Amino acid sequence: MSEDQLANLLGEDPDQPAYNAAFAESFAALNLDDQKFIVKWFEIVGETDAALAAEFVNSAPGVFDELDHTGVEAWLMSALQAFDDEDLDKAHRLLAEPAEFIANYIYMHSRCTFESVSQFVQHFVIGLGGRELIITKFHEAYTDTEKIFLPDHIKDYPGPDLNFSVYKLTAVHLWAQARYGTWRFQVVETLGRISNNADAMAVFNRLECVRLDACIGRELPGIYRQFEALGYVSDEHKQAWQDFRDELSGLEEPTATALDSIALIEQYLDNSKRPLPVLKRYQAKMDLAAVRKAMTARINREKEAVQEALGELQRAIQQVIKGDDIEPLDDEEGRFTIVDADDQSRGDGPNVDLYYDDELIQMTPEIEDLMESIIQDFGEIPEQYMDGVARVPYASDQEADLGEEGFIPDPVQSADTIRYREWDYMRERFREGYCLMTELDVPPVDDNFVEVTLEKYRGLLKSIKKTFEVVLGESKLLRRQSQGDDIDIDALVEAQADFVSGQEMSDYVYTRYRNRERSVAVMFMVDMSGSTHGWINDAERESLILLSEALETLGDRYAIYGFSGKTNKRCETYRVKRFDESYSSMVRQRISGIRSKGFTRMGVAIRHLGHLLNMSRARTKILITLSDGRPEDYDAYRGRYAVEDTRHALQELRHEGIHSFCITIDKEAQDYLPHMYGAGNYAVIHEVQKLPVKVADIYRRLTTL
């Protein structure tokens, strides 16, 4: 720095910052870069307004203490902007009193938002295991044991990294409540009976924190260290918790449960003499009412589901015992029992075994998940869950009473109606000609949906097309060709050898580069059931548009049909695009016109569309289903019956050489899709918005040679 400049800055000139020891000291404490920055801008600003420049120089060292270089620049620029906007007051205020700007800047730049972490936290929490908790945004954090609610943003700490950690740790803490029994059924019931509930919950929250932290300490030592490092706002805070903990070592035992915490509530309720420690950073409110509501709904749902599943299992077992006849179950039926597994080291799933009388029964993934969730609520499988295994009425029992409600649509019998059979797993035979299938056209809708979609996904479409072109462009060295650009030495040597040994010499001795020839026909079978109404429908339509655009690049043959209906008498498929149709504006308008309709009778739709697919000439034929849930119709087509029929229909296709794949957004799809489509033949997409991207990506991978 030149003498001049320094003199200028620190000089006696009344317009310049008053030379005082304090300023000189703070200026000298800055590093050289920062000093240069100040001098440079002092001169520049000085050209326009000397008073502004003086204010700048005076405040700058202080601002450098608070903000980084970019922050200081932002501060100066906003002042100059105000000056340019002729808001002199504001410019002076910004430079002379920077505190407000600094506070704002720190707030904006260190907070961490829900959007930026939600995907990560969701993966993380699923990875931790147990019942799948859905990460959801709310203005404050808590869990109702189905979802983990996290706030819109967290800004407790300077710097986004630390705030990010607080997001994560809050989620772990709430996960731990669900995992380590804070909300066991009995606990929730007991808490509900305590009077003065709000205060009691405040105590319970703190007691549980001690117990849960100990659980985490045993199971997830890495998280425990982070809890300790980031949980407290000050040393006093930490000390307060330490003192609290010291009195509660019983809760830190591995055997302690939430009931032990409840037993201690009384003791801490009167906090006049000793205040409770303030919540740790990763703690959240406790909402007993929300937990109760979610739990009651879940318990009913799961009890019913278990009994239904066991009922089906029982029927299947009895059928094996008795042979084929389907008779009403007699009284000497066996009993299901649950026994703690010998092998307690099983990675995932519940550590229990299911017995039918004395026989160990293999649990389906569906039953396993249910058991795991029930154990999370009760700590065991309550005895009565095994009792009164529900008898799901046999399909035909229900048919009769459907008519009375007047809901059965008139069978649309026309020349276009085709009859398909349906697989009845209980009878282990087909119901021949049971389903009436009609093919209809989707009414075209001429709105701007296609344009809006193409605009919305312009960048994405470009990259999808590019990856598709890569597939196409992959050229491959073909060996043993009858003509070609080069000699295949291996083949030639072999041919020569054959020749010498007296055999005919092969002509196939050339190599040739050629683009891989694709011969693919794909049928998109789109779920148009009522449950797809709204954004799912939008996502489906968007996916179809992107895919169609991309498929045009590949030149694969494709058709798009929707399906829905109501009962076996009225099964419908809706033409969007036939194989022999080009991707015309009519097709685009039909895509736009796809609307949600009735139910999901999948088997018949698969048989019909599979039939159409089979008639197309291609080496590889693929049926891709876009769906949002289980197969289910208005009548008895549900549960195991529907799953087995769908599975059977897919197997029929497989015998015809057709591959099937399902893309779904149903989070519970894991329970039934592997059984229907086979492992590896399905994909579950967690965020509907990602459907378009994923569909294209899956298609590409599926058909890569």
Next chain:
Amino acid sequence: MSIQAIRTEENLITKEPYYEPVGNEVEVFAAAYRNQLPVLLKGPTGCGKTRFIEYMSWYLQRPMITVACHDDLTASDLIGRYLVKGGETVWVDGPLTSAARNGCICYLDEIVEARKDTSVVIHPLCDDRRLLPIEKLGELIQVPDTFCLAISYNPGYQSVMKDLKQSTKQRFVALEFDYPNADKEQTIVEREAEGIDSTIAAQLVKFGDMTRNLKGVGLEEGASTRLLVNAAKLILDGIPPVVATDSAVALALTDDVDMLKAVHELSRSVF
């Protein structure tokens, strides 16, 4: 594929390979072997299929010939071909023929990768005729009882263009492999990365299990036993655990940024 005469006695495994049985696969394989039935090993990558077949080769005291299949593998690569040597033509057996003649175990690893037409040559071998036709020699080998064909296949997420044909699948006795339970997997990690601290091994297995919770919900496949063993080896060599799992596991599983971060944090939470 390079062709060389295979001297089968070299392929006899003399030292017992370490294999931790997960179920009754050893008994089933042995029974299939005694009954001259071909075996299909099914299971995710890195769960011990190759190790198992090595073990069985030792257990049954039969030499083993392994062929790693690739997409250029043709029938002649398996059966054999004429070569010209010093003006004369010599026939050289391929690995399958060689195994068939000598009554060895022939292991075709990742069979789906091979050209579709290769599966045709293994069909007659797999039904009760147990014949291997060598067209060019005009020879029909009746394979000895000690010959055994084993193939492996990973039914995971893959292109439908590469599925195994029903007519092939249905000729085999299938053995399903999966990752072992926590105790067994810990034993495997400790044995394979000898010297690893048993707490660390347990933590690795726990971490592996967490990644398996993510299968189908963001990951195509969770961490295999192989990846856990690899991580353990890095740790033994002085790499901090979380760095080791990042390099040996996380990056092998996914490219997705959020998922990488999640796997990284899962690792941080167990160690």
